Amino acid sequence: MTEEEPRLSAREMIERLDSSLSPGRRVRAVAALLAGLAGAVFVAALWWTEPGPLPGRTHLAFALFTVFCLAWSGYGGWLLTRRVPLFATDRVIAAWIGLAASLTTTTVLAVVAAQRDTGLGGTLLVGGLFAGMALVLAVRARTRRAALLRRVRELTGQEDR
Structure with a gap:
């Protein structure tokens, strides 16, 4: 006789996810x-x-x-x-740090360029490109995290709040 393997619920499977990076x-x-x-x-x-x-x-x-x-x-x-599954939280945080850094750096450089009357257009163009890319990454990270959390709720039978 073989002993039947215990079945894991969706919540138990999620809790057992490999927490190491x-x-x-x-x-x-x-x-x-x-x-x-x-x-x-x-x-x-x-x-x-x-x-x-x-x-x-x-x-x-x-x-x-x-x-x-x-x-x-x-x-x-x-x-x-x-030591827990992050469900893309790390990507969201990294994207927000990048967005804050690019916006702040662009602002500081634009102020300096305006005060010196040197190349404000180029500064705003390059800074805008960096800020735009950071914003796209932030939106993508947030969307990915939302999809993962929605899937967790589906698997665990929780209501969508």
Whole structure:
């Protein structure tokens, strides 16, 4: 006689999903962590070693770039420590960091270009392209996450809220 295998419910199957990152995702997480830390150290070192008093907008730019680098390193560290299925949350977060960074960088560069009266059109064009690509990635990531969560609700029999 063979013992019948226990059947798993959809919820139990979802809970048993492999919570470890795939090798590719792990490499991307480590790359984000290390690149963010290296960028933060590099920008902070440039900021600290600038001779003489700096204008306020220069301090603001250095601070923003340091914050963005720290955001990427925080994202990489967060991703490496997750032990649950993410259902594309990581993609949504990365897309929003990219969108915030591209919009803020474009704004800062546009202000500087306008104050110096040098190439505002080119700055807005390139910045707009980066911001547009980041927005497309954010929408795609959000759509993918919504589809995955909808599928989880279907499998577990939960109502669509």
